Amino acid sequence: MATRRAWRWGLGVGLPLAALALLALLFRWDWLIPIVEAQASARLGRPVTLQHLHVSLGRTITVTAEGLRVGNPPGFPDDPPFAALPRTEVQVAFRPLLSGQVVIPAVTLDNPQVEMIGRADGSTNYALKLGEPAGEGAAPGSGPQIGALRIRDGRVHAVIAGLQADFAVNLNTEEPQGQGQEPALLAEARGTYAAQPITARFRGGAVLNLRDAERPWPVELHLANGPTRLDLQGTVRDPVNLAGADLRLEVRTPDMALLSPLVGVPMTATPPFRATGRLDYAGGRFRFTEVEGKVGNSDIAGAFTVSTGDRTDFTADLRSRRVDLADLGGLIGGTPGRAGTPGQTAEQRRQLARAEASPRLIPTTPINLPRLQAADIHVRYAADSIRGRGIPFDGLEMTLDIVDGVIRLHPGKFRVGRGEISADATLTPQPDGMLKASTKIELRRVDVSRLLAAAGAGGAGSLGGVGHVETTGRSLSEMLGNGDGGLTLVSVGGNISSLLADLSGLQFGRALLSALGIPDRTPIECLIGDFGLRNGALSVKTLLLDTESHIVTGSGIAGLGQERLDLRLRTESKHFSIGSLPTTIAITGSFKDPAIAPEAGELAARAGAAVGLGVLFPPLALLPTIQLGVGENSQCERLSRSGQGKR
Known part of the structure; x- marks a missing residue:
């Protein structure tokens, strides 16, 4: 009986153990490949295939995958695939798994190959939904903790039409020189980017996701894209989440517009930038x-x-x-x-020369x-x-x-x-490729001396004014050439040297200043300018400068689209004398090359009729129609109300 019970117990225990031992001997981890492929494909949204899978159990679990391929999305060729990893070895610490943590001491990739394709229509084969870096707000310890990464003869080839890019990156890890050190990540890139030659050298730390603030991840990058140079050096505490960065970046480029493809933001053309x-x-x-x-x-x-x-x-x-x-x-x-x-x-030198010659x-x-x-x-x-x-x-x-x-x-x-001069503008794209622009301009106590100093004259006082422009166009020139609006200017006290005489003196010297009879500096009693803009033609509706002894009036048109000037300025003394004959100054030509001179025959004609001259005044009847309220000059207000000037 005892012997029979012992046999039964031995069979009851021994058979399951034997079965387990037999199962362990016969079990093939490859049997799990369909499950692994299905879960990986669902997670990545791509076909994932695997040839062989092996797991070695122990305190450190070693998972070896052979022939791993991550396919392309629909519409892309099957070969080459997005990623091919002939052999991948992942080590997983067993004890942390018991508490729900994933600690991966080491990952080894042998000859990994990645093909990145971006087509002109915007479709790509590399848009994987893996989440975005969290940056400084990343939760400590979130995600697997990955230790040493070893890459042997890795290669990433990128052909991206939208970036005008075709370059290859060779990846390797440098084995540590000393005991206790970990392999450094090395990368070298060569090819074209933004239709410019690109070369880059990168040296990083030995870990993919280090959350130990005492062991920051070193980063060193030197990149040349055409004439642009980027140098980056420093450390990152958590590379996967890009958190805890302490990096110094140096940028050098002859034109900031060349940075647009590197940063993904359109930038305007500039001179050399560093x-x-x-x-x-x-x-x-x-x-x-x-x-x-x-x-x-x-x-x-x-x-x-x-x-x-x-x-x-x-x-x-x-x-x-x-x-x-x-x-x-x-x-x-x-x-x-x-x-x-x-x-x-x-x-750039050629462009500046063309602009100067234009x-x-x-x-x-x-x-x-x-x-x-x-x-x-x-x-x-x-x-x-x-x-x-x-x-x-x-x-x-x-x-x-x-x-x-x-x-x-x-x-x-x-x-x-x-x-100050301020402008508030809105430019709105139109379906036909034009821009619709609306601009308001305001002058608040603008210093006359600063304005005239730029023109080579002197003076004092300030200006106020308001203006507006409504227009459409593709360029600044076209928009000004199509513009409608207006501008009103009013003086706020001060004095002025004769700008008219100074401009004329560029050709005729101080003799003309004496002939016009205007002192070098005389107080301003009123300055009003009222300009209308229609279809790009800026017309002088009223221009009046009233000083102690003289009145200057203006008329004419400036064509903003064609950049042509046809203006007249006239200076007349309030008290007639032989030494101060009235004359008209013509301002003609282009914006870039204006011609300033007395109107032909004007001085001779006026000299012959000097005794019969009276004082001719501006069209003061127009003054009441000018909306002032932009200055603080009571004399201009009185002129506006009365429509009369001094005689």
Whole structure:
């Protein structure tokens, strides 16, 4: 009986153990391949195939996959696949699994191959829904903790039509030199990007996801894309989430427009640009802060941020201690910079030479609407001082927003002495590719001395004024040539040297000043200018300068589209004398090359009839129709109400 029970117990225990042992001997991990393939395919949304799978159990579980292929999405060829990994080995720590943590001490990839394809229609084979980096807000310890990554002869080949890119990246890990060290990640890229040659060298740390703040991940990148150079060096505490970054970035390029394909944001043309600053990532945005650099002859400082969401969003908050307005010419479609600026390319020098030789002053380059609609842009900019030949401005403030292609300047302000000229503008894209523009202009106590100093004259006092323009067009020149609107200016006290005489004196010297009989400096009693704009023709409705002893009036038209001048200025003394004969000055020619001279035959005709001359006054009957309210000059108000001047 006892023997029989022992046999039964032995069979009851031994058989299951034997069965388990037999199962272990006969079990093939390849039997799990269909499950692995199904789950991986569902997670990636791609066909995933695997040839062999092996698992070695122990304190560290070693999973080896052979012949792993991740296919392309529908519409792309099956061969080559998106990714091919001939052999992958993953080590998983057993004990952390018991508490729900995934710790992967090491991953080894042998000869991994990746093919990235981006077509002209925008479709790609590399858009995998793996989630976005969380940046500074990443939860500590979230996700698997991956230790050493070893790559042997890896290669990524990218052909992306939208980026005009065809380049290859070779990936390897450098085995540690000392005990206890981990392999460093190395990458070298070569090919073309944005239709420019690209080369890059990258050296990173040994881990993919290190959350130990005491062991930051080192990063070193040197990139050349055409003439553009980027150098990045520093550390990242959590590379997968791009958190805890302490990186210094240096950028050098002959034109900021060349950075557009690198940052995904349309940028205007500029003179040579260089900057250094701190780069990090937080809240879904790359941030380039503590920036210091130069654009052409202008210094620049501040911060840039670029989003990484479905729609690119670019924000810049910038300041210059000193700016040359020529460096900002690209904002209005002009050729930026000045000849001789260090770092200019041969093409930039040719462009500046063509712009200098061109008879046109206003930019005719069409504004690129598709590029403007590619991203939302928000820029705040301030300049403490402005330099430039003939520039009357002392400072600049600008707030610019581009959202869904709609441009808003609200406002742009130029400081002129203690006053300012401000503009509030909205430019809206139209279905036919044109831009519809609406602009309001306001002058607040603009310093006359600063304006006249730019014209080579002197004076004092200030101006107030209001204006507006409604127009459509593809370029600044076309919009001005189609514009409708008006401008009213009124003086607020002061005195003036005879601008008319100074301009005439450019050709005829001080003798003409004496002949006109206007003192070098005389008080202003009233200055009113009322200008109408219709179909690009700026007409002088009323122009009156009333001084102690003289009256200057004006008439004529300036064609903004064709950039042609046909203006007349007339100076007359309030008290007739032989030494002060009235005459008319004609301002003709182009905006870029105006001609200023007395009208032909005017002086001779007036000299013959000098005894019979009286004082001719401006069309004062028009003054009551001018809407003032932009200055503080009671004399101008009295002239407007009475329609009469001094005699």
